[in-house]
Amino acid sequence: MARKTGSHSEITGPKIKQTALELFARYGFAAVSMRKIASEVGVQAGAIYNYTPDKQGLLFDLLYGHMEDLLTSWHLQNVSQDPIAALDHFVGFHLDFHICRPDLVFISYMELRNLNPNNFIIIEDLRGNYENIICEIITKGISDGIFKVKDPKITSFAIIAMLTGVVDWFRSDGVLTEYDLKQHYSILTRQMLGVNGPA
Amino acid sequence: MARKTGSHSEITGPKIKQTALELFARYGFAAVSMRKIASEVGVQAGAIYNYTPDKQGLLFDLLYGHMEDLLTSWHLQNVSQDPIAALDHFVGFHLDFHICRPDLVFISYMELRNLNPNNFIIIEDLRGNYENIICEIITKGISDGIFKVKDPKITSFAIIAMLTGVVDWFRSDGVLTEYDLKQHYSILTRQMLGVNGPA
DNA sequence: GTCTATAAGAGGATAGAC
DNA sequence: GTCTATCCTCTTATAGAC
Numbered sequence: 001m002a003r004k005t006g007s008h009s010e011i012t013g014p015k016i017k018q019t020a021l022e023l024f025a026r027y028g029f030a031a032v033s034m035r036k037i038a039s040e041v042g043v044q045a046g047a048i049y050n051y052t053p054d055k056q057g058l059l060f061d062l063l064y065g066h067m068e069d070l071l072t073s074w075h076l077q078n079v080s081q082d083p084i085a086a087l088d089h090f091v092g093f094h095l096d097f098h099i100c101r102p103d104l105v106f107i108s109y110m111e112l113r114n115l116n117p118n119n120f121i122i123i124e125d126l127r128g129n130y131e132n133i134i135c136e137i138i139t140k141g142i143s144d145g146i147f148k149v150k151d152p153k154i155t156s157f158a159i160i161a162m163l164t165g166v167v168d169w170f171r172s173d174g175v176l177t178e179y180d181l182k183q184h185y186s187i188l189t190r191q192m193l194g195v196n197g198p199a
Numbered sequence: 200m201a202r203k204t205g206s207h208s209e210i211t212g213p214k215i216k217q218t219a220l221e222l223f224a225r226y227g228f229a230a231v232s233m234r235k236i237a238s239e240v241g242v243q244a245g246a247i248y249n250y251t252p253d254k255q256g257l258l259f260d261l262l263y264g265h266m267e268d269l270l271t272s273w274h275l276q277n278v279s280q281d282p283i284a285a286l287d288h289f290v291g292f293h294l295d296f297h298i299c300r301p302d303l304v305f306i307s308y309m310e311l312r313n314l315n316p317n318n319f320i321i322i323e324d325l326r327g328n329y330e331n332i333i334c335e336i337i338t339k340g341i342s343d344g345i346f347k348v349k350d351p352k353i354t355s356f357a358i359i360a361m362l363t364g365v366v367d368w369f370r371s372d373g374v375l376t377e378y379d380l381k382q383h384y385s386i387l388t389r390q391m392l393g394v395n396g397p398a
Numbered sequence: 399g400t401c402t403a404t405a406a407g408a409g410g411a412t413a414g415a416c
Numbered sequence: 417g418t419c420t421a422t423c424c425t426c427t428t429a430t431a432g433a434c
Contacts, residue, residue: 027313161363165359168360188354191390232408233409244411
């Protein structure tokens, strides 16, 4: 099929997103120029504007896509009614999903402040939906008399912070396998919720 | 005492640090210009260079001061040999120290990547010293047969991430008191470590 | 779809007057 | 210690050729 010289829309678009992601994660949104992104992609700065209205759009797309992915992936899971099984499932899912997307996790936390107000509200809303997932698991576990914690909301925050923090230090090519990591965090969360016994 | 007109070194210095801190936390290091800092302080941009060699120095001073403060404060504490008491003490100390310094906590995590390599190493080293404190408490608790976790290092990361994450949502003027917060996290950490019973 | 050129301004940092 | 003025580079975004 005929195509104009220098036309690469199927490649350039994703490449711009990927490059922006890496650079934002490495240097921060404000520190990365459109020229820098373009140069890494191998095009001129002007060409980027065929794929995004502006720099803000680039950031929003990354964060929105990430949260959509996260929520969609969770809703594809088949989750047990048993609180302990559901908790284990959530821990494993959260670690799996986040460990293989360290850059997205990083900027989703880091660059929230660089979203314009409208975009910020959208992302915060999706984030709230995700927090509700674990909160509801905990709430059910408490009312079933299985989990022994007072406040499901605070406990949700504690678990999410603890799990997401793994991204800061865990390396897939290190001595600790992802399987062992998940086992360890599964035990920690179970114990945190007052459940004893092996995972 | 006589003083030149327009000379305010005792005020301007601290004011620059404080303003830089607030602006870095709010907008990010790269997004804040020396002109913006100066304008907030009420001086011209050139005047800032009487207090810092460059913008990097401003960031490093904030992060270094924070870590020094943290370590010094801990070493002023009188810590029990009893692992459970020491753990509770650490949880309370960490929450107290971090809750009243949200901006410093934020940039100490966020702006690490904007430190030049030498400065980065220095801060990371201090951070490692702090992590060792809780790691040693856990290690002792395990060998005393009181804490039931496998890996003290991973558990340290989990606890620090969980506690520091509080800064993202806790507000001193909210319905939850700092006392109740500390109680709650004290129970969560105890349970996480396999210790049962009330805090 | 990508390029070059350009508009219009903001950036860090310094020099020298006061 | 602070000011003004300045250097020189980099910034986002657009216009129009190809």
